[in-house]
Every structure is written in C-alpha cells, then in structure tokens.
Amino acid sequence: MRGLHALLLVSLLTCFSVRGRRVCGKEAIRVLQNVTKLLGDATDGTLYTPEDITVCMAENLNCFHTELRVIQWEHREHTASLSLLIRHLSQLEKLRTCKTDRQCHPCEGHREQPMPQFLSKLLEQLQWDCWVQGSNMHSCPSWPG
Known part of the structure; x- marks a missing residue:
C-alpha cells in the first residue's frame, strides 16, 4: 500500500511542476492583457467559453486555444500577438x-459568450492556473476569487 501512496504523490507532483520548477501562465497573462487592449471592445461574434475554471483545466485550455484561433482568423491585423498567446496556451496545455x-x-x-467575456474568462482561467501552481502570490497576477 505504501508504494501506491508514493506513486500517487509522484503523479500529483508532476501535474504541478516540470523538472522541479513550478510553471504557471504569468507570461500568458501579460500577453492576454496586451491582446485585450488591442482588440478593444470588439463584439463581433460569440465564442465557446468554459464557465467553471476550477475543474477540467486541460480541457478548458484546449477550448480557449481553439477559440483564440477563431479570433486570430477574424482579426488578422493582430496575428503576431494572438500567435504568441496561442503558443503560451499550447505550452500550458x-x-x-x-x-x-x-x-x-x-x-x-x-455557452457562447461575446469576445470581451471570453477574454475575461480566459484571464480568470490563467490566474486560477497560476494560483493553483503555487506561485508566489506577489509575483503572480491577482486571483479575483
């Protein structure tokens, strides 16, 4: 039984760190904040938006990633910034x-939400992910919850 507990602990720790280094989306948060400013209050269309960001993190990140590609297609003038954000999400996924x-x-x-709500929920997801990863809360953008 002791071996099973050790195996479980090791598998849990690998979910939260890579090679002893905790990884969170702080840089993705910075890029997302820049993208949000670039897009302004664009409300063209709606995007599938995960609601409960505290579970299904990998699946949520995949959904946000997929929908960001839609935004990238519709706002080609911001391709460079959106590509950078998509790359960060891919790494987190x-x-x-x-x-x-x-x-x-x-x-x-x-549910489908307008782009500003989608981007806000993505920010919330990244902040939650950063908080869960146990980063220093003073260096990690604040978690609103």
Whole structure:
C-alpha cells in the first residue's frame, strides 16, 4: 500500500511542476492583457467559453486555444500577438495532463459568450492556473476569487 501512496504523490507532483520548477501562465497573462487592449471592445461574434475554471483545466485550455484561433482568423491585423498567446496556451496545455473525476464538457458544450467575456474568462482561467501552481502570490497576477 505504501508504494501506491508514493506513486500517487509522484503523479500529483508532476501535474504541478516540470523538472522541479513550478510553471504557471504569468507570461500568458501579460500577453492576454496586451491582446485585450488591442482588440478593444470588439463584439463581433460569440465564442465557446468554459464557465467553471476550477475543474477540467486541460480541457478548458484546449477550448480557449481553439477559440483564440477563431479570433486570430477574424482579426488578422493582430496575428503576431494572438500567435504568441496561442503558443503560451499550447505550452500550458502540454503541462496540464491531470484529469478530473468530473465530467468535462467538449468545447462546443459550453455557452457562447461575446469576445470581451471570453477574454475575461480566459484571464480568470490563467490566474486560477497560476494560483493553483503555487506561485508566489506577489509575483503572480491577482486571483479575483
């Protein structure tokens, strides 16, 4: 039984760190804040937006990633900034392999929201991810919850 506990602990720790270094989306948050300013109050269309950011992190990041590609297609003038944000999300997705016991919705199963709400929820997701990763709360953008 002791070996099982050790295996479980090791698998949990790998969900939260890579090679002993905690990784969170602080840089992705900075890029997202820049993208949000660039896009302004653009309200053209709606995007599938995960609501519960505290579960299904990998699936949520994948959904945000997919929908950011839609924004990139519609706002080609901001391709460079959006590509950088998408790259950061891709890196985070690869690290968030933990699965939950809860049923995760496919991206299309989430409600559609206008772009400002989508971007706000993505910011909330990245802040939550950063908080969960145990980063120094003074160096990590604040978690509103």
